[in-house]
Amino acid sequence: MMQQINSILKIPPRKPDSHKGDFGRVLVIAGSYGMTGAACLCSEAALRSGAGLVTLGIPESLHGIVATKLTCVMTHPLPETHLKTLSDMGRQDILDFSQRFDVVAIGPGLSQCVETKRLVLWLLQNIERPIVLDADGINALAEDTATLDKIKQHVILTPHPQEMARLLKVYTTKEIQSKRKEIAEKFINSRDKVTLVLKGNNTIVMNNEKYYVNTTGNPGMATAGSGDILTGMIAALLGQNFPPFEAAQLGVYLHGTAGDYAKQAVGEISMTATDILDNLPKAFLNHIQNK
Numbered sequence: 001m002m003q004q005i006n007s008i009l010k011i012p013p014r015k016p017d018s019h020k021g022d023f024g025r026v027l028v029i030a031g032s033y034g035m036t037g038a039a040c041l042c043s044e045a046a047l048r049s050g051a052g053l054v055t056l057g058i059p060e061s062l063h064g065i066v067a068t069k070l071t072c073v074m075t076h077p078l079p080e081t082h083l084k085t086l087s088d089m090g091r092q093d094i095l096d097f098s099q100r101f102d103v104v105a106i107g108p109g110l111s112q113c114v115e116t117k118r119l120v121l122w123l124l125q126n127i128e129r130p131i132v133l134d135a136d137g138i139n140a141l142a143e144d145t146a147t148l149d150k151i152k153q154h155v156i157l158t159p160h161p162q163e164m165a166r167l168l169k170v171y172t173t174k175e176i177q178s179k180r181k182e183i184a185e186k187f188i189n190s191r192d193k194v195t196l197v198l199k200g201n202n203t204i205v206m207n208n209e210k211y212y213v214n215t216t217g218n219p220g221m222a223t224a225g226s227g228d229i230l231t232g233m234i235a236a237l238l239g240q241n242f243p244p245f246e247a248a249q250l251g252v253y254l255h256g257t258a259g260d261y262a263k264q265a266v267g268e269i270s271m272t273a274t275d276i277l278d279n280l281p282k283a284f285l286n287h288i289q290n291k
Ligand SMILES: NC(=O)C1=CN([C@@H]2O[C@H](COP(=O)(O)OP(=O)(O)OC[C@H]3O[C@@H](n4cnc5c(N)ncnc54)[C@H](O)[C@@H]3O)[C@@H](O)[C@H]2O)[C@@H](O)CC1
Pocket: 034, 035, 036, 037, 038, 039, 107, 108, 109, 110, 111, 135, 136, 160, 161, 162, 163, 173, 177, 199, 200, 201, 224, 225, 226, 227, 228
């Protein structure tokens, strides 16, 4: 019987002698022509969520654009296809580079280019780090879900209902929305290397033992790039040594809290993903242990 979790871990205050190596190195593999924003939002959210160091791997011709937009995030240009999406030629480079990191986030804005999907499937089977997989990373996984059984460490999947439908193939988005917990449970089944974050109103976080139903957040968060921020947050929390379920749960809760602060500031209609990003500090400030 699966246990419902209602309590949320607090974030411990930092020890005075901490250094950036204590808070995790996050590698973000994201972006393609037309979707540099997703890559920037995800990596900035990881830094704002406490990661000690964040590096964004991006198709090489887009490197100048993201380097101009990002100041605190480092950038790593990678081989690209003629469509300016990540090329499979970069697989070994990404694998070698990933050894320097604690966590790898894959997916925001990667596109559904066939070669890029092939790259993602290979990375999922070969990266020896915990992975957060979102957006087009999930669309790639939908091409071959058996890849989930070949994951080396752990993967946190963060599908919205349509991505979940693509993964499962047998349900429509509407069916998924009508029996979210039941379908999540079926998907997790006995997979012990997978944590699922089924997004939307009342996001469900689930592994093979327990689940959490989130109550923070609001419809203002139904805006482009909102999910890309969540991916970066969860990756950062994983890098700060929260176990996968707790990192996902905390990320979802604080993402919603930041969205609720953004609603107070700008309302639901005008809210953009950058408003959520701007409110991450407030969400984290109010969630430190012993506060
Ligand atoms: N600035 C940027 O560069 C942005 C890039 N993005 C990237 O764009 C790519 C495509 O992602 P999209 O998610 O836009 O496209 P998808 O085609 O995957 O899904 C969008 C559709 O999913 C359905 N959906 C989502 N949440 C739902 C819910 N709670 N209930 C019912 N239906 C729901 C809706 O029909 C919605 O139109 C991804 O790689 C993503 O990371 C987007 O995140 C937007 C911002």
